[in-house]
Amino acid sequence: MALLYRATRLKDRADTHVFTFVVTRSVTREPDRDVTSKDFCCSHQRWAVAFNRSEASLGVYLVWRGVCEGMRVYVDFTFTLLSRDHFTANEGFSGKQVRFYAGCAAQGRGRCVSLAELNAKFADARGEFQLELSMSRVRTLYSWELRAPRLDTPPIAFAGFDWSVSATGGVGKEPLTLRLVRLSGEGQRCRIRYALALGEGERRIHSGPLECLCDTEGRTPPWTPRPPYRLLHKGVRLMVELVSARALAELSVPVAGRAATCYDRDKQAWALRCDTHSETVRLHMLYRDVHHVPRNHLRYVSWSAWLVRSAPAPGEPEAEELPGAPFENYYAQESADEGLMMETALRVEDVSRTGCPFLHPGGELQVRLEWSDTYLLFQATYHxxxxxxxxxxxxxxxxxxxxxxxxxxxxxxxxxxxxxxxxxxxxxxxxxxxxxxxxxxxxxxxxxxxxxxx
Structure with missing residues (x-):
């Protein structure tokens, strides 16, 4: 087995993620069995690590699980075998902007290390070793030929949702308009970052970076190319770059009262209540389903939070992000969660006054949660x-x-x-x-x- 042991996000310009796997002896001692890790997410795509053993060597591959026709994913990745003696003795290989697509969903090296060297330098007495995977500069591109009468793309799988780009107009005097539509996750809001491009070569028109909140019906604001674009009989090439899509949850939290409940992408229950026992309002975040975490595992969860204004003035942002965001925590199996306290810049005395910009009718605060990374990690304690x-x-x-x-x-x-x-x-x-x-x-x-x- 290949167990995901630790995951680290470096938060650099390349958005580097480092995953550490504990690989058991079944990889090297069972020649007729190809071992694949459980799926994990990185940059809103699903991946896995696969091992292939020959008579004298071991191969390692990165496998793209979210295969979608018309989509290409480019990744900088590095596999590193961690030496038991000294970090300068680590060995591995890397690739720059390696392309994954429907016809080639696995990339790696068939002969990464010989079995003799693996047992001598990297494996312990139990035959287990650690493998580190670094992934950065992940880009997801989707291309399709828009041609009448069908002016929308087939479903595009990304970040756990299905998407489509719909085109209207482009004939006569009506300008062409494109809209990204979410096809799955009914009733779920999310924040989507993407970019659109039409045409090829010198006639190509690019939207630039787009970011919006996708409503519960899956709609996003339309994009009208400038200058106006006309659909040709031979069709037009559409290019979509999908950057991120994170699920949102909005809660009405009473300032003095019971906790509000919401659910994350994994259908796990959370509770949020106000704490007014200090100078500023604090939000107490509790993981209600902490007892569902598998035994001997850690569940890592990260999220961001905003306070939504009741009636924002023109030019004023709709919501204010909480200081200290993003928040993150590790959860092991417990009977109950003690919770994590999130500070706000809202003073307690301001909440009791009329005209508080964050106080909604009924004496409630509107809190927006944006779920980020979540990983289930092997080994719940220091090892x-x-x-x-x-x-x-x-x-x-x-x-x-x-x-x-x-x-x-x-x-x-x-x-x-x-x-x-x-x-x-x-x-x-x-x-x-x-x-x-x-x-x-x-x-x-x-x-x-x-x-x-x-």
């Missing part, structure tokens, strides 16, 4: 597997400290040489060479800006 990452972290710190000490020593030598050269030039009566950056002592130069360390 010996964590020692490996801690060992690597300490080794890296020592390596960096040694490099910093070496850099400081070289800078001191350089400063000494410059000082000797200036003294020799002064004795010979030559003008000293001016330093553009100014002369600094070794202590001042110990933090060099010329070298960056990770």
């Amino acid at each position: 010996v597997y964590d020692d490996l990452c801690r060992l690597h972290a300490h080794q890296m710190r020592r390596e960096i400290a040694a490099l910093q000490a070496e850099n400081y020593s070289l800078e001191r030598q350089l400063f000494s040489y410059q000082k000797s050269l200036a003294y020799a030039q002064a004795q010979a009566g030559e003008p000293a060479v001016a330093e553009t950056s100014g002369r600094r002592s070794p202590a001042e130069r110990s933090l060099s800006t010329d070298t960056e360390y990770a």
Whole structure:
């Protein structure tokens, strides 16, 4: 088996996600069995890791589970086998903007490592080893030929919903209008980020980044290309880039009263209640179905929250995001959840006054929750597997400290040489060479800006 052990989002420009898997000995000791991990989500697509064993080597593949005709997904990914001895002995392979499509849903290497090397350097006494998968710069593109009389696309699977792009007009004086429509998830609101493009080459018209709230009926605001576009008899190429789609839940939470209940994408129940026992209003978030978390597992959940204004003024945002968002927490199987407290900028004394912009009729606060990542992780407590990452972290710190000490020593030598050269030039009566950056002592130069360390 390949068990998803830990998941980390680095929150960098490339939106890098790092997944760590604990791979059991069944991968290497059962030659007739191909092992595949359970599905996991990254950048709103479903993925899995598959292993293929030959007589003397082991292959590793990244598998795209959300195959959709007309869709292409591009990914930067890196597989790394974690060494038991030293992080510099880690081995792996990577790919830049690797394309996944309906005819090729798995990408990887058939001979990643020999079985002898795997057992000697990476596997422990139980025959288990750790595999790290890094994924970044994930792009989802969908293309289709719009041709009369059918002016909408087939269903597009993305982020757990089915979507379609519908076209109207484009004939005579009526301008062409495109609209992204959600076909599934009736009654569910979501925030969608996407972009549309029509045509090819020099005649291509791009919408630029679009972001909107998709209502409970699945509708989004229409996009009208500028300049106006006319549908040709031979059809037109439509390109859709899907960036993200996150489910929303809106709750009316009484300022003084019972908790409001909602459900996340996995149909798990949550409760939200107001806490007015401090200077500012706080929202107490409780996971009601915490007892449903499988035994010996952790459930990681992240979300963002907003306070919705009752009557926003022109030019005023409809909702105000809570400070500290996004929120995240790990949940193990418990009889009850103690909850997580979310601070707001709304003062308690302001809620009791008339004219509070966030107080809705009935003395309620309207809270909008946006669900983000959720993972079910193996091993609910600290384990010996964590020692490996801690060992690597300490080794890296020592390596960096040694490099910093070496850099400081070289800078001191350089400063000494410059000082000797200036003294020799002064004795010979030559003008000293001016330093553009100014002369600094070794202590001042110990933090060099010329070298960056990770």
